[in-house]
Structures are given as C-alpha cells and as structure tokens.
Amino acid sequence: MASDRGVEGWWNTMRILEIRETAVPIRSAMRNAVFDFSEMTTSVVAVITDRLRDGRRVVGFAFNATGRYACGEPMRTRFIPRLLAAAPDTLLDADGIIDPERCLAVMSKREKPGGDAERAIPIGTIETALWDAAAKARGLPLHALLARRYGPGTPGGKVFCYVGGGWYLPGQTLDDVRNEMKRHRDAGYVMIKTKVGGLPLAEDRERIAAVVEVAGAGSNVAVDANGAFDRDRAFAYAEMLAPFGLRWFEEPAPPLDFALYAEICARYPHPIGSAENLYSPQDVANLIRFGGLRPDRDILQVDPPQAYGLATFARIVAMAEAAGFSRAQIFPHGGNLMSLACVGGLGLGGCEAYPGVFGPFAGYTDDARVEDGWMRLPDLPGIGFEGQSALYAVMRELAPEAASGM
Ligand code: MG
Numbered sequence: 001m002a003s004d005r006g007v008e009g010w011w012n013t014m015r016i017l018e019i020r021e022t023a024v025p026i027r028s029a030m031r032n033a034v035f036d037f038s039e040m041t042t043s044v045v046a047v048i049t050d051r052l053r054d055g056r057r058v059v060g061f062a063f064n065a066t067g068r069y070a071c072g073e074p075m076r077t078r079f080i081p082r083l084l085a086a087a088p089d090t091l092l093d094a095d096g097i098i099d100p101e102r103c104l105a106v107m108s109k110r111e112k113p114g115g116d117a118e119r120a121i122p123i124g125t126i127e128t129a130l131w132d133a134a135a136k137a138r139g140l141p142l143h144a145l146l147a148r149r150y151g152p153g154t155p156g157g158k159v160f161c162y163v164g165g166g167w168y169l170p171g172q173t174l175d176d177v178r179n180e181m182k183r184h185r186d187a188g189y190v191m192i193k194t195k196v197g198g199l200p201l202a203e204d205r206e207r208i209a210a211v212v213e214v215a216g217a218g219s220n221v222a223v224d225a226n227g228a229f230d231r232d233r234a235f236a237y238a239e240m241l242a243p244f245g246l247r248w249f250e251e252p253a254p255p256l257d258f259a260l261y262a263e264i265c266a267r268y269p270h271p272i273g274s275a276e277n278l279y280s281p282q283d284v285a286n287l288i289r290f291g292g293l294r295p296d297r298d299i300l301q302v303d304p305p306q307a308y309g310l311a312t313f314a315r316i317v318a319m320a321e322a323a324g325f326s327r328a329q330i331f332p333h334g335g336n337l338m339s340l341a342c343v344g345g346l347g348l349g350g351c352e353a354y355p356g357v358f359g360p361f362a363g364y365t366d367d368a369r370v371e372d373g374w375m376r377l378p379d380l381p382g383i384g385f386e387g388q389s390a391l392y393a394v395m396r397e398l399a400p401e402a403a404s405g406m
Helices: 070-087 099-106 117-138 144-147 176-187 201-217 231-245 256-269 279-289 310-322 338-347 388-399
Strands: 016-025 041-053 057-062 156-166 192-197 221-224 248-250 271-273 351-354 374-376
Touching: 016 070, 016 256, 016 388, 041 117, 041 388, 057 117, 057 248, 057 388, 070 099, 070 117, 099 117, 099 310, 117 144, 117 310, 144 310, 144 338, 156 338, 176 192, 176 201, 176 271, 192 201, 221 231, 231 248, 231 256, 256 271, 256 279, 256 351, 279 310, 310 338
Parallel strands: 156 192, 156 351, 192 221, 221 248, 248 271
Antiparallel strands: 016 041, 041 057, 156 374
C-alpha cells in the first residue's frame, strides 16, 4: 500500500512524485578545433518516484552529456509539467512500471515538427533519467533492460572502449602528446582518438604521426575535426590523413553539410564518423541518404540523451541497420554510463572514454577497468551512477532522498 514512506514491491503501480533539475558547471580547460569548454554547463535531472526497492527510494538520474549547455528552462516550463499533469497510469507499462516510451509521447505533445535541437536535449535527458528509474524499479542494470526491450545485448558482458584524448593544450609539445597517448595505452586502451584541426596542417600531421607511432598502427587511431573544416580544408586533411589508414575521420565537415559529406565520402577511402551533433531520426536519415555515408564502413555517433533519449536512439539504430549499417559501426557519443548502457544493451561497436577531461561528467564506475581495449559492464541497478562516486555526490545533492527510504 502507498504511504508517505513509499511503496515496496511489484504489486503497486509506480508514480512520479517530482522531477528536479539543476545546471552544473563542467569546468574544463580543454579545447578542440572549434571551441573551448570554459563556460560549459550540463543539466542534472532527478526523477523522484514513490517506489522503494531494497529499502531505498527509486530515483532516476541523468545529465545532458558534454558539449551542449544546460537546458533547464524548457524542462521546467514544458516537459516536467506535462509529465506531472498526465494521468499516472498513462505513463506505465503492463507491469505497472514507468514506461519511458509513453513518457516521451507525453513530453512531445504540442511540439511543432522540426527544430529538434531546442527540445531533443531536455526531453532526452529527462527520458534517460526515466530509464534509470524504470531499471532500478526492476532491480536490473539498464543495459539488461535495454537488451530485453531492444536487444540483443552484448555477449560476455564486455564492451569495446576507446579513449578520446589528444586535446589541444597551451604550450603542448609533441612529447607531451606522445606521453599522453602512452598513459592511455598503459591504462589498457588499444584505440585512441585525437583532436585534429587545431594547428596548421603540417603540425597536425606530425602530431598524428606521433600518436600512430605510440598506438602501433593507423587502425588504432581515430581523429576528430569537430565539424570545423570548410571544403578546402576538409579535402586537404582527407588527403593528408589517407596514407595513415586511420580507424575513422570524425566530423570532417559541419554536421548538416550533407553535400560536403557526400563529396568527402566519394574521395576519402577510409571510414568517416559523424552524427554526434544530429538530434532526430530524420537528421540521421538525411545524413545517410544525402551525406553519402557508406554502410560497409562509416561510423554513426548519435548521443542518446541529447537526441530525445534512449527509445529514440534505439529507433535510430534500427533505421541504420535497415540502411545496411551493422551495429558494430555505431559508437554513441558521450563517454559516460548512459552511452555505455546503450552499447551493452543494443550490442553496439563500443563506447568512448575521456579520462580526466570533464570532471565527474565523464567516465564510468570507480572500479571500471579497461583491459586490451575492453571494459566490463556494471551490474548495479539502473544506469549505475551510484558506482561513480564523484558524479553521484552531485546527483545526491539534487535528490538526497535517493540515499534512503525517505
Ligand atoms: Mg566528436
């Protein structure tokens, strides 16, 4: 029975009591080819439910990943009120547990088609927190719930994880770049991604040669231009990079310049990666249709909480598969536990890690280890934020009741 102490067990339907959000500064000194992160913030969301599980209040958490600023205003004025105003039973699945897909439909009411970036991030962050709550209510890791819902999961409970490094720092030397990459190798990573486009081309070529030398082969190295290049520069870099035989060339062009993507894909023989800055299934469909992406090699990198959340991400994965891409070519952006749950649940190519870059807003549980490029999935209920102590401290401040049955 419901009481002010909450409800334990399966026999009662689950209710959302409150949804809180707060903006938190990320504080990073890093810079890519386009911008620095000195003002970057993220929205942390807590979905407080009436459900108790193992004596603890079920609270779902998420944050809007890295690279997009906090987005509390549309959450407070539109998406949270819509969820709280809905008849509670309309938000539940057949087991009486919160159903994020039904919640997504409620949040999307009275939204005009198009203009997705304005709402895909706030909706997606809340939706991801709802998944955390739904998995915790079942006592399941989120990757296991996603595998059950969308399949097929990951054999052996391990996923491939590469390191996103090679950021531009003031006064950096080639030896600094080599030493950074050696540290990543020593930490267990096999594949390394480095930023590109922040220096003149000849200096960038030396930098990449140094990284390839440490990584042992071009196929262990990806580069990321963060969408910075115009046509001339994209082709100059494509020509410079081609002999390295890199694992992929990420965002060689602005994210929506599909015609330029098509030209690059027609001329650059090795894989390119993109889609971390696309915010709807239609945008990704257009990248595939008009950007000339090659289903036998190119890499898709949608960020799940930034693109309407995990249910929409699963739709995008299914769409890419129907277009001939394999799940092994999908590496969701983010470098966090939310993307990791998607990789494990949907059986994708892998995830990225940003050790030491974004403070608590990147990385995995405190006990996560990468060995020969592979990382074990966490077996905590939900997304697993409770195992990432620095991040969970921020989350618990937003919803102290998560740590108790109160
Ligand atoms: Mg990128």
